[in-house]
Amino acid sequence: MTDTSDTRPTEDEARAPRRSPLLRLMRYLPMIAPVLLWAVPCGVLLYGGQHWPLPVTLAGTAVFVLGLTGMPLAMMRGHGRRQQDRAAIIGDTLLGSSWVLFTWSVLLGVLLRLGLTVAGVGESEDRARIVTWAVLAVTAVLLLWGYAEARRVPRVRRVDVQLPRLSSGLDGLRVALITDTHYGPLDRARWSARVCETVNSLEADLVCHTGDIADGTAERRRAQALPLSTVRATRARVYVTGNHEYYSEAQGWVDLMDELGWEPLRNRHLLLERGGDTLVVAGVDDVTAESSGLEGHRVDLAAALHGADTDLPVLLLAHQPKFIDRAAAAGVDLQLSGHTHGGQIWPFHHLVRLDQPALAGLTHHGTRTLLYTSRGTGFWGPPFRVFAPSEITLLVLRSPHGEG
Template sequence: MTDTSSTRTTEGEAQVPRRSRLHRVIRYIPLIAPILLWAVPCWVLLYTGQRWSLPVMLLGTALFAFGLVGMPFAMARGHGRRQQDRAAIVGDTLLGTSWILFTWSVLLGVLLRLALTVAAVGGSQDRARIVAWAVLGVSAIMIGWGYAEARRVPRVRRLDVQLPRLGAGLDGLRVVLITDTHYGPLDRARWSARVCERVNTLEADLVCHTGDIADGTAQRRRAQAAPLGTVRATRARVYVTGNHEYYSEAQGWVDLMDELGWEPLRNRHLLLERGGDTLVVAGVDDVTAESSGLAGHRAHLAGALSGADPELPVLLLAHQPKFVDRAAADGIDLQLSGHTHGGQIWPFHHLVRLDQPALAGLSRHGTRTLLYTSRGTGFWGPPFRVFAPSEITLLILRSPHTPTSPSTGRTDTST
C-alpha cells in the first residue's frame, strides 16, 4: 500500500456549513421540548377522563413533575461543564423515556381513542382507561426492547456494491464499516471488545471508522476505545473525525487512533493496490471541523485527493451524509458515512431527514456517486434504539469487469 498525503490547501474551498432547516428548528427545542415531552403523556394518562383515585393522581403527577424538572437538571450536570457521568446517565435515560412516552401518548391517544369511539366501545371513562393502559403497556415494551437493542452487539449487514470504475483486480474487496460508537457515560468497554471480535470474524481487507468515537475526551474514554487496537485488516484501518470529536478535544482522538494503529485520514488519502488495480481511499474532517477553531481542522476534499490519479476510483470517508453534495460534484465513486443513527428512536428519523440527504443504506447521488449511510454501531445519549437497529457493515466491492460480479446493492443481514 502506498501512503500519500498533502498539506496544500485551497483558499475558500472549505465552507462553513450552511444552516439547515433542522438547525433552525433546534434553536427552539430546548425551550419547549421538556414541557411537551412530559406534559402530553401526563395529560393523556391522568387527565383525559380516567377518574383515577386521588393517590394515583397525586403520585402520577409527582412522577411527571420529577421528570420535567429532573431531566434538564441531570443533563446539564452530565453534559455541561461538570461532565458527571452518573447525572448524564439519568438525564439521557429520562430523555429517551419521555420521548417514547410522548410518541405513544400522541399516537394511541388519538388513533386508539378514535377507533374505540367509532366502535362504540364502553363509555368515555372506559375508553380513556383503555388508552392509558395501552400507552403504558406499549411504552414499557418499547423501552425494554429499545434498551436491549441499544446494548447488544450489532448484527452484520452485508452489501455487494458494484463500482463501474473498479478494476477486476479489486473485485471482492472486503470493506468493514463501523461508526458512531459513542463510548460515553455508560461503561461499554466489554461491549467494545465484543464488537471488535465480531469485526475480526469478517476477514476485512479495509476497516473504516467514520467518526463519533465517543462522548468525552480520549483520556476519559480511553479504556472503552482501547479494543479498537485489536481490530484486524489485511490492508488498512482508517478513521475520520465526526462532529462529536469536536465537542471533546478532537486532536486527542486523532492521536489516540494513531496510537491504536489506525490511519487518521485527515484530508489525505491512501492507495490500495491489488491484482494490478488501485483504489484511492480518502477521508475528510467532519463538516463542523472548521467552526471548531482547531488549527488545521476542516473538511478539505481537494487536499484529500491531491496527487491522486483522477482516473482511479475513489472511496471517501466523510462522517455526515450531507457531504455527498461535494463528493458528487467531484465524481467520487463511493462515500461511506454515519451520523444519522437511522433516527435511533422512532419517529425521530423525520427530523433527521430535514438535515441529511439519506437516513440509512445505499443511495445514488448524481451520475456516478454512491453513498452508504450506516445506522451506527453504538448509540448516542438515551440508551435505546427503537425501529433503528445498530449495525456493523460489510461491503463487498464488485467490479463490472469480472463475469461473476453481482448487481449493485444486494443486501444480506446476518447475526
C-alpha cells in the same frame, strides 16, 4: 414640531429577509420541548377523562413534575462542565423514556381512542382508562426492547456494491464499516471488545471508522476505545473525525487512533492495491471541524484527493451524509458515512431527514456516485434503539469487469 429626519429603512435593512414564525419558534424549542415531552403524556394518561382517585392523580402528576425538572438538571450536570457520568446516564435515560412515552401518548391517545369510540366500547371513562394502560404497556415493552437493542453487539449487514470504474483486480474487496461507537457514560469496554471480535471475523481487506468514536475526551474514554487496537485488516485500518470529536478535544482522538494503529485520514488519501489494480481511499475532517476553532482542522476534499490519479476509483470517508453533494461534484465513486443512527428512536428519523439527504443504506447521487449511510454501531445519549437497529457493515465491492 415636525420630525423631518429620514426614517426610511436602509438598503441593507430593506433586503434583510424577515424571519418566519417557524424560525422564531425554533429559538425557543430547547425550552418548549421538555415541557411538551412531559406535559402531553401527563394530560393523556391522567387528565383525559379517566377520573382516577385523587391519590392516583396526585402521585402520577408528581412523577411527571419530577421528570420535567429532573431531566434537564441531570443532563446539565452530566453533559455540562461537571461531566458527571451518573447524572448523564439519568438524564439521557429520562430523555429517551419521555420521547417514547410522548410518541405513543399522542398516537394511541388519538387513534386508539377513536377506534374504541367507533367500536362502541364502553363509556368515555372506560375508553380513557384503556388508552392509559395501552400507552403504558407499549412504552414499557418498547423501552425494554430498545435497551436490549442498543446494548447488544450489532448484527452484520452485508451489502454488495458495484462500482463501474472498479477494475477486476479489486473485485470482491471486503470493506468493514463501523461508526458512531459513542463510547460514553455507560462503560462499554466489554461491548467494544466483542464488536472488534465480530469485525475480525469478517476478514476484511479494509476497516473503516467514520467518526463519533465517543462522548468525552480520549483520556476519559480510553479504556472503552482500547479494543480498537485489536481490529485486523489485510490492507489498512482508516478513520475520520465526526462532529462529536469536536465537542471533546478532537486532536486527542486523532492521536489515540494513530497510537492504536489506525490511519487518520485528515484531508488526505492512501492507495490500496490488490491484484495489480489500485483504489484511492480518501478521508476528510467532519464538516463541523472548522467552526470548532481547532487549529489545522477543517474539511478539504481538494487536499484529500490531491495527487491522486483521476482515472482511479475513489472511496471517500466523510462522517455526515450531507457531504455527498461535494463528493459527487468531485467524481467520488463511493462515500461511506454514519451520523444519522437511522433515527435511533422512532419517529425521530423524520427530523434527521430535515438535515441529511439519506437516513440509512445505499443511495445514488449524481451520475456515478454512491453513498452508503450506516445506522451506526453504538448509540448516542439515550440507551435505546427503537425501530433503528445498529449495524456492523460489510461492503463487498464489485467490478463490472468480472470477479478477481
